[in-house]
Amino acid sequence: MIKISMVAMGSLVSFFCLLANFSCRKIDYEARALEITKEAKTNLVQKLTNAIAEGGTKQAIPFCKQNVMAFTNNLGTKKGVLLRRISDKPRNPMNLVSDEEKRIFLEISANPTQVGEYPVKTVSTNETVTVYVPIPTSSLCLQCHGEPNVDIKKETLEVLRKEYPGDLARGYQVGNLRGLFSVQFTK
Numbered sequence: 001m002i003k004i005s006m007v008a009m010g011s012l013v014s015f016f017c018l019l020a021n022f023s024c025r026k027i028d029y030e031a032r033a034l035e036i037t038k039e040a041k042t043n044l045v046q047k048l049t050n051a052i053a054e055g056g057t058k059q060a061i062p063f064c065k066q067n068v069m070a071f072t073n074n075l076g077t078k079k080g081v082l083l084r085r086i087s088d089k090p091r092n093p094m095n096l097v098s099d100e101e102k103r104i105f106l107e108i109s110a111n112p113t114q115v116g117e118y119p120v121k122t123v124s125t126n127e128t129v130t131v132y133v134p135i136p137t138s139s140l141c142l143q144c145h146g147e148p149n150v151d152i153k154k155e156t157l158e159v160l161r162k163e164y165p166g167d168l169a170r171g172y173q174v175g176n177l178r179g180l181f182s183v184q185f186t187k
């Protein structure tokens with residue numbers, strides 16, 4: 001009798017552990033990360049569009065330099081996560097992927113779900129859960145991230161050279177994977 005109920009208890013505990021692992025934790029982290037990155041994307045595109053409307057593309061570059069990183073960091077802090085934008089070919093060297101992130105970047109980039117769309121990836125350790133959310137290139141991005149002298153005007157290139165001498169973030173086409181949001185939760 002006792003033996004049977006121990007087995008039953010064991011099964012019940014395993015069942016709830018599985019439930020906690022699969023339904024609660026993973027799905028909640030991913031959904032939460034998608035909410036946060038959606039808010040970040042909406043705000044960033046709005047800021048970018050306003051800055052371009054006010055002073056043109058070349059004025060928007062120093063605006064991005066001064067505001068975007070701070071905005072991303074602050075939004076992360078407000079949401080209780082570490083929020084970063086990372087890339088294998090960054091404009092700002094602070095956004096360069098680590099070796100581990102590069103492996104994840106290449107994996108996401110090589111597996112589009114359809115043309116110009118990429119999967120989300122979640123990586124867990126004992127202490128953290130990190131959700132990587134793809135940032136594809138759209139036509140709005142080309143004036144600063146496209147082909148020099150074709151999509152990026154000469155006057156824009158001059159500002160880029162001055163503000164970002166080590167710039168790698170050019171030569172993209174619509175649909176290419178420009179970067180990833182890394183959303184890190186502490187367990």
Ligand code: HEC
Binds near residue numbers: 093
């Ligand atoms: C007005 C020019 C401009 C436009 C348009 C623009 N960007 Fe950028 N982008 C920048 C600058 C400048 C930086 C570096 C910001 C910094 O120093 O934090 C940057 C950085 C980034 C980064 C962080 C990684 C890196 O390269 O440092 C990502 C990701 C990114 N841009 C994606 C996009 C996407 C997606 C679009 C289109 C929706 C876009 N950008 C449009 C100028 C632009």
